[in-house]
Amino acid sequence: MAETARRSDGFDVIVVGAGPAGTAAAYTLAKAGIKVALIERGVYPGAKNVMGGVMYSQPVGAIIPNFWDEAPLERHIIEQQYQILSPDSAISGKHRSTQYAVQPHNRYTVLRAKFDAWFAGQADAAGAYLLTNTVVTDPIIDNGRVIGVSTDRPDGDLYANVVIVADGVNSLIAEKLGLRPVIDTVNMALAVKEIVALPRGKIEDRFNLEGDEGATIDIYGEVARGMVATGFIYTNKDSLSVGLGVILKDLVKSGLTPYELLDGMKNHPTIKPLLAGGEPREYLAHMIPEGGYQAMPKLYSDGVLIAGDAAMMVNGFHREGSNLAMTSGKLAAETAIEAIEHKEFGARAMSAYKTKLNNSYILQDLRKYRKLPGFISSRPQIFNVYPQIINDAATEFLTVDSVPKKQKQWKIWRQIVKKRRPLRKLLRDIYEGWRAFG
Amino acid sequence: MNIVVCVKQVPDTTQVRIHAETNTLIREGIPSIVNPYDIHAVEAAVAVKESAGGRVTAITMGPPQAREALKEAISLGADDAVLISDRAFAGSDTLATGYILSEAIRKLHSESPVDLIICGKQSIDGDTAQVGPGIAQRLGFTQLTYVIKITEIDAPGRRIVVERQLERGHQVVEGRLPALLTVVKEMNEARYAPLPNLIKAAKYEPRLFDLAGLGLDRSQIGLKGSPTTVRRIFAPTPRAGGAIIADQSQTPAEAARLLVEKLQADRLL
Ligand SMILES: Cc1cc2nc3c(=O)[nH]c(=O)nc-3n(C[C@H](O)[C@H](O)[C@H](O)COP(=O)(O)OP(=O)(O)OC[C@H]3O[C@@H](n4cnc5c(N)ncnc54)[C@H](O)[C@@H]3O)c2cc1C
Numbered sequence: 263m264a265e266t267a268r269r270s271d272g273f274d275v276i277v278v279g280a281g282p283a284g285t286a287a288a289y290t291l292a293k294a295g296i297k298v299a300l301i302e303r304g305v306y307p308g309a310k311n312v313m314g315g316v317m318y319s320q321p322v323g324a325i326i327p328n329f330w331d332e333a334p335l336e337r338h339i340i341e342q343q344y345q346i347l348s349p350d351s352a353i354s355g356k357h358r359s360t361q362y363a364v365q366p367h368n369r370y371t372v373l374r375a376k377f378d379a380w381f382a383g384q385a386d387a388a389g390a391y392l393l394t395n396t397v398v399t400d401p402i403i404d405n406g407r408v409i410g411v412s413t414d415r416p417d418g419d420l421y422a423n424v425v426i427v428a429d430g431v432n433s434l435i436a437e438k439l440g441l442r443p444v445i446d447t448v449n450m451a452l453a454v455k456e457i458v459a460l461p462r463g464k465i466e467d468r469f470n471l472e473g474d475e476g477a478t479i480d481i482y483g484e485v486a487r488g489m490v491a492t493g494f495i496y497t498n499k500d501s502l503s504v505g506l507g508v509i510l511k512d513l514v515k516s517g518l519t520p521y522e523l524l525d526g527m528k529n530h531p532t533i534k535p536l537l538a539g540g541e542p543r544e545y546l547a548h549m550i551p552e553g554g555y556q557a558m559p560k561l562y563s564d565g566v567l568i569a570g571d572a573a574m575m576v577n578g579f580h581r582e583g584s585n586l587a588m589t590s591g592k593l594a595a596e597t598a599i600e601a602i603e604h605k606e607f608g609a610r611a612m613s614a615y616k617t618k619l620n621n622s623y624i625l626q627d628l629r630k631y632r633k634l635p636g637f638i639s640s641r642p643q644i645f646n647v648y649p650q651i652i653n654d655a656a657t658e659f660l661t662v663d664s665v666p667k668k669q670k671q672w673k674i675w676r677q678i679v680k681k682r683r684p685l686r687k688l689l690r691d692i693y694e695g696w697r698a699f700g
Numbered sequence: 701m702n703i704v705v706c707v708k709q710v711p712d713t714t715q716v717r718i719h720a721e722t723n724t725l726i727r728e729g730i731p732s733i734v735n736p737y738d739i740h741a742v743e744a745a746v747a748v749k750e751s752a753g754g755r756v757t758a759i760t761m762g763p764p765q766a767r768e769a770l771k772e773a774i775s776l777g778a779d780d781a782v783l784i785s786d787r788a789f790a791g792s793d794t795l796a797t798g799y800i801l802s803e804a805i806r807k808l809h810s811e812s813p814v815d816l817i818i819c820g821k822q823s824i825d826g827d828t829a830q831v832g833p834g835i836a837q838r839l840g841f842t843q844l845t846y847v848i849k850i851t852e853i854d855a856p857g858r859r860i861v862v863e864r865q866l867e868r869g870h871q872v873v874e875g876r877l878p879a880l881l882t883v884v885k886e887m888n889e890a891r892y893a894p895l896p897n898l899i900k901a902a903k904y905e906p907r908l909f910d911l912a913g914l915g916l917d918r919s920q921i922g923l924k925g926s927p928t929t930v931r932r933i934f935a936p937t938p939r940a941g942g943a944i945i946a947d948q949s950q951t952p953a954e955a956a957r958l959l960v961e962k963l964q965a966d967r968l969l
Contacts, residue, residue, distance in 0.1 A: 271896070271899055299899070306731070386902075391899055391902040391903065392902060393895070393898050393899065393902060396895070413895055415893065415894055415895040415898065416891075416893075416894040417894040417895050418894070418895040419895075420895060
């Protein structure tokens with residue numbers, strides 16, 4: 263190896279990307295006294311990062327205890343609402359608990375531009391070298407082992423024993439390493455989000471909140487227009503995050519723009535009043551890896567580990583991503599720490615990462631739902647036919663028109679199997695759906 | 701050459717808005733950047749160092765978080781940096797700031813004589829362009845403002861030749877060292893910092909000069925030492941947009957005809 267020719271900055275580990283995964287890794291390493299470089303292309307961490315976004319406390323607290331005392335958080339969530347829309351109606355359900363009103367709160371809304379900058383600042387304070395405004399362009403490979411990265415800076419090569427790749431959903435580095443194939447658009451969602459400014463008082467009135475309490479709404483049905491898509495509204499301190507994600511393949515086929523879908527949702531009769539008088543402040547777009555377990559890349563190789571979105575670690579059904587990113591970043595860091603202790607950086611040493619992931623909720627959950635992405639993409643009707651069915655049924659059921667109830671029930675049933683979904687298909691959907699949820 | 705370069709941390713004014721009712725600047729949540737002119741000052745200083753040898757020391761006066769500006773100067777090639785910070789400095793206007801900075805440079809000068817001070821032409825948050833000249837005056841350095849080019853530096857002969865950017869054309873001036881330059885942004889292109897500098901900057905801790913360390917006269921600093929009062933800040937009334945007399949629905953010939961008609965009607969033709 264060209265050991266002598268290298269500039270020796272003496273880094274043990276290089277982390278690519280200062281999102282939740284990379285920063286969690288760098289923080290964990292720095293705390294263990296390991297010399298780590300955290301390289302981020304944004305002018306500051308979070309500058310271009312996007313999330314709904316709900317941050318789950320427990321996984322963050324496992325990295326920075328009592329983070330809620332200092333971190334820039336918006337609201338703690340006490341209520342989760344689900345809305346299932348048909349063109350003119352909605353069925354909704356919600357869960358609200360006073361248990362969520364006490365510390366430690368279960369989850370918080372955050373704005374990533376602020377949160378990521380704060381989180382990376384913690385890693386910096388712990389001793390990590392935060393190098394911003396710097397794009398990692400290539401891995402440096404020697405004899406099949408990753409020994410560093412090239413950046414777009416002059417004199418920009420950097421070397422280390424372990425490289426942790428946490429550069430997000432479009433992971434160029436994982437692709438260049440040949441660890442992940444070119445992404446299939448059926449496994450990618452394009453998410454768009456608007457930040458709509460609304461006075462605090464209005465938010466609290468409309469969502470029935472007090473102080474820093476917050477609510478989330480997950481929206482299904484009509485927003486999808488026959489595609490696989492879901493929407494959301496999350497409350498921030500003095501704004502709402504309003505957005506939706508749609509499977510890229512469907513979107514391309516439809517010829518619609520994501521703005522059109524979002525506008526459709528914002529103008530739905532049950533959604534519109536929540537947003538009335540709001541002022542759009544920012545418009546953001548980002549990809550979400552939705553392929554799940556089956557679409558995951560190889561997670562390690564000689565001298566390298568992959569964490570977070572770069573490894574497609576998103577649990578779409580539960581809307582979890584940031585937590586998987588942080589936990590995987592932490593586990594990658596722990597693997598690197600052990601490797602440094604044993605001075606072993608080959609694939610065998612790196613495979614401890616896979617074991618740790620297997621023992622954690624990350625791979626157990628992703629494996630549990632492995633059939634879900636395939637089930638859903640082959641049945642877009644879940645997102646339009648069924649919302650229509652249950653809304654029709656509810657409307658019929660609640661309309662008082664002197665039709666005997668038994669007759670009403672028959673009418674509802676006939677409508678479903680004649681107009682919306684034949685019985686055979688309906689039973690099949692139920693059976694496969696049940697299986698897809700593991 | 702021993703070079704001092706003055707930098708200032710400012711709010712990114714491209715993102716500052718003016719409060720509609722109170723007419724004050726809304727600075728909350730606005731990211732801080734290094735005053736853009738000062739980036740060119742650092743680049744000029746590093747370029748002089750690279751051609752004539754020597755050291756570049758970046759200095760800034762500001763709150764503790766202003767050390768971020770110094771880190772940026774280090775990443776752009778400065779060798780050392782000094783943070784001039786004390787609660788007592790808060791509220792200093794350009795007069796008091798010029799005093800504090802000149803005393804800090806005097807201290808550096810006593811450690812190792814300073815040949816050249818380089819400042820940006822002005823800061824984008826105050827736009828006064830007074831601090832650089834104020835420092836030159838107090839230190840008795842040759843004052844060369846609006847410099848667009850350093851033509852020659854003759855260190856043994858204690859001479860410097862620069863080009864100044866004037867409203868109409870350039871002026872070539874020769875002066876004696878030590879000198880203070882304020883530079884315009886057309887002077888150079890800021891470089892993209894090399895990775896080793898960035899690594900050095902990441903954990904760089906600047907020296908700290910405070911009130912006691914500089915032995916300053918309390919009556920000349922902070923609010924007390926600042927005779928300037930701001931009467932009013934306002935956004936200039938936006939100029940009315942020009943009239944559009946033709947759009948894409950007209951052919952070029954039609955558009956030209958409309959223009960001629962309009963010019964004739966206004967008696968401009
Ligand atoms: C609209 C939307 C809503 C979401 N809602 C939620 C939610 O409510 N809850 C939740 O838990 N998750 C949510 N997610 C998912 C969550 O955002 C991601 O799973 C999470 O951000 C993944 O973290 P990461 O660190 O792996 O990647 P990222 O957050 O994408 O970070 C990657 C970082 O790497 C940097 N980078 C990329 N390439 C390079 C390079 N070549 N060189 C240097 N730096 C580079 C990027 O600038 C970025 O800072 C949502 C996602 C979207 C898009």
